[in-house]
């Protein structure tokens with residue numbers, strides 16, 4: 001039997017695993033895709049917003065030739081750390097459910113069952129897009145994930161959203177020769193777009209290379225056009241492809257099956273957990289990383305922000321969990337302040353598993 005099973009081999013799952021393993025706890029990670037699966041799905045030439053030291057785990061330096069790491073640098077880095085630490089990985093195995101209780105959990109996957117004393121949920125929030133909920137959103141020329149511009153050269157492409165992901169995609173598509181129309185719900189390009197990206201996009205709109213419709217919502221997507229509602233009235237925009245880059249949500253259905261209780265007072269339905277230990281209301285079941293508080297800001301919240309928010313629950317308004325009812329606080333004897341362990345993703349706290357004790 002494992003001491004700790006970590007669900008999700010993203011940066012946070014890896015950070016948790018190497019810390020528990022270093023402390024003598026028998027640990028494994030179960031991951032539904034490949035190692036650091038979410039990062040594999042990011043735009044091909046993506047440059048991280050964070051500098052390398054903020055993405056480091058386990059004390060391993062993350063050397064990069066540039067100021068900001070590229071997606072491939074990060075893939076390489078996390079692969080090497082996992083190999084160096086000889087982490088036990090069960091890849092391409094999807095977690096479906098959890099039964100039992102602390103000390104004797106059974107995790108059901110699509111390949112079988114795993115016995116473990118404790119479970120850490122580090123499933124991030126990149127698998128469930130924040131849908132527009134309009135007719136036609138499921139058509140084959142609509143995607144919620146952007147990779148690269150090359151298949152759209154000379155084509156009409158509608159990009160929905162005006163935050164970091166959509167801003168970067170619109171710029172890249174335009175430079176590759178696509179004709180981009182940006183549909184923005186708000187009155188302007190969001191002020192949360194990074195300071196080195198926003199002026200680029202605003203200037204491309206001003207010079208007419210990108211057409212932008214502000215205060216505009218999509219009402220329907222058809223195979224050859226999108227229907228929008230602008231302040232001046234309805235409009236039909238001819239398009240070959242649609243990128244709805246309106247963010248992502250934690251997998252609420254999975255969290256429910258695992259027994260992670262959502263915070264009833266939180267609009268984003270972030271998990272309810274003890275901020276000191278990251279233990280949920282189900283004893284022995286912990287949450288770590290962006291799954292803790294990403295929520296549906298989806299509408300463009302950068303994952304960087306989400307990571308920071310989940311890492312700083314006491315100061316972040318969105319990720320701040322409600323004070324759990326007193327009965328849910330861990331009994332003092334379990335807290336072992338001297339034996340509590342602090343985990344880091346870069347220089348940020350991600351998890352403090354004070355009540356996971358070695359056999």
Ligand SMILES: Cc1cc2nc3c(=O)[nH]c(=O)nc-3n(C[C@H](O)[C@H](O)[C@H](O)COP(=O)(O)OP(=O)(O)OC[C@H]3O[C@@H](n4cnc5c(N)ncnc54)[C@H](O)[C@@H]3O)c2cc1C
Pocket residue numbers: 007008009010011012013030031032033034035036037038039042043046047048049050054055093094095096122123124125126127165251254288289290291302303304306307
């Ligand atoms: C375009 C983009 C740019 C970003 N830039 C930055 C940046 O500059 N700086 C920064 O700090 N962060 C950035 N992020 C976010 C960063 O990647 C995340 O903060 C980080 O990946 C979160 O780590 P995580 O381990 O919490 O989640 P993830 O990396 O999403 O890992 C979760 C893992 O859980 C797995 N999983 C989910 N469900 C199951 C299941 N049922 N069974 C088994 N496994 C499952 C997933 O496949 C995934 O591999 C960016 C994100 C995106 C999308």
